[in-house]
Amino acid sequence: MLIGELAERAGTSTRTLRYYETRGLVRPRRSANGYRVYDEAELRVVHEIRTLLAIGFDLDDIRPFVACLRAGHASGDVCPDSVAVLRRKLAEVDAYLDRLGAVRRQLHHQLAQAIADREETCFRRRQTER
Amino acid sequence: MLIGELAERAGTSTRTLRYYETRGLVRPRRSANGYRVYDEAELRVVHEIRTLLAIGFDLDDIRPFVACLRAGHASGDVCPDSVAVLRRKLAEVDAYLDRLGAVRRQLHHQLAQAIADREETCFRRRQTER
DNA sequence: CGTTGCCTTGACACCGGCGACAAGGTCTAG
DNA sequence: CTAGACCTTGTCGCCGGTGTCAAGGCAACG
Numbered sequence: 001m002l003i004g005e006l007a008e009r010a011g012t013s014t015r016t017l018r019y020y021e022t023r024g025l026v027r028p029r030r031s032a033n034g035y036r037v038y039d040e041a042e043l044r045v046v047h048e049i050r051t052l053l054a055i056g057f058d059l060d061d062i063r064p065f066v067a068c069l070r071a072g073h074a075s076g077d078v079c080p081d082s083v084a085v086l087r088r089k090l091a092e093v094d095a096y097l098d099r100l101g102a103v104r105r106q107l108h109h110q111l112a113q114a115i116a117d118r119e120e121t122c123f124r125r126r127q128t129e130r
Numbered sequence: 131m132l133i134g135e136l137a138e139r140a141g142t143s144t145r146t147l148r149y150y151e152t153r154g155l156v157r158p159r160r161s162a163n164g165y166r167v168y169d170e171a172e173l174r175v176v177h178e179i180r181t182l183l184a185i186g187f188d189l190d191d192i193r194p195f196v197a198c199l200r201a202g203h204a205s206g207d208v209c210p211d212s213v214a215v216l217r218r219k220l221a222e223v224d225a226y227l228d229r230l231g232a233v234r235r236q237l238h239h240q241l242a243q244a245i246a247d248r249e250e251t252c253f254r255r256r257q258t259e260r
Numbered sequence: 261c262g263t264t265g266c267c268t269t270g271a272c273a274c275c276g277g278c279g280a281c282a283a284g285g286t287c288t289a290g
Numbered sequence: 291c292t293a294g295a296c297c298t299t300g301t302c303g304c305c306g307g308t309g310t311c312a313a314g315g316c317a318a319c320g
Contacts, residue, residue: 002296002297003296003297004295004296004297013278013279014297015277015278015279015280016277016278016279018298018299019276019277019278023277033285033286033287033297033298034285034286034297034298035286035296035297035298036297036298053277055233055236055237056233058276058277059276059277075243075244075247077240077241077243077244077247078244078247082244083241083244083245086237086240086241086244087241089237090234090237090238090241093230093233093234093237094234096230097227097230097231097234100223100226100227100230101227103185103186103223104220104223104224104227106185107185107216107219107220107223108220110207110216111207111213111216111217111220113205113207114205114207114208114212114213114216115213117205117207117208118208118213132266132267133266133267134265134266134267142308143308143309144267145307145308145309145310146307146308146309148268148269149306149307149308163267163268163315163316163317164267164268164315164316165266165267165268165316166267166268183307188306188307189306189307
């Protein structure tokens, strides 16, 4: 399988696949003419990468999952390094949820306050007009 | 007040203040020798910018708040444009909270699954060893 | 007059995951 | 032979908010 076919089957671009290669996530063989040649297993790898990226992982986080798949496991999740990343990411997400919740409360408060201020201004204006 | 003093009092850098100026958020006068001269009110403006940035606003979002302060309001929140931004941001944060919650559940599930798989592998290994 | 310390504009660097383009090699069909 | 559809490497650009350096002007003090 050449890079164009893999890109299409994985729903991404050749540019992206080459980029993953420079980051050490995908490792094609080379044919005699220098073309990158991928075997079927790489499709699975690329899917894993795309899925985890969509969740919010960065490429460095994803490396253990790829290694896990490459080690022959049916899922990229089951190896200790992957589990460690999952734990860390979960903690990060929790922390971010907290922060975002705080921001939400702050926004809510500010919005309510601003509207109240406007109401009061209108009220005073009505009073003055009489 | 020159740029260095404002930067220090606002807890930021001169570089940052010049950048805000290019983005139209801060407008110093110029003294005869070309130095930027800020009046006291700009300190308030810069504080507003920094506070909103910390919440997660970008500079374009912040512009209405600055305009509101500059229009003489005690708070940057009370003008209609600011309120509109607050509403939009609140909606964005809510959407993001939803997405992040989904990610959290996904991570949680993946983690539980991975651990369960490992347990089972260990179990089978013990069975085989006997 | 020189040093120090402020100020000025302009420009490059960063991060991450690519998009986009250039200039060229390769393979196949007509 | 040529067109076109692949492939190759290399490079620049983007986004946003700065850090950082360069080269030079101005002010004040000794």
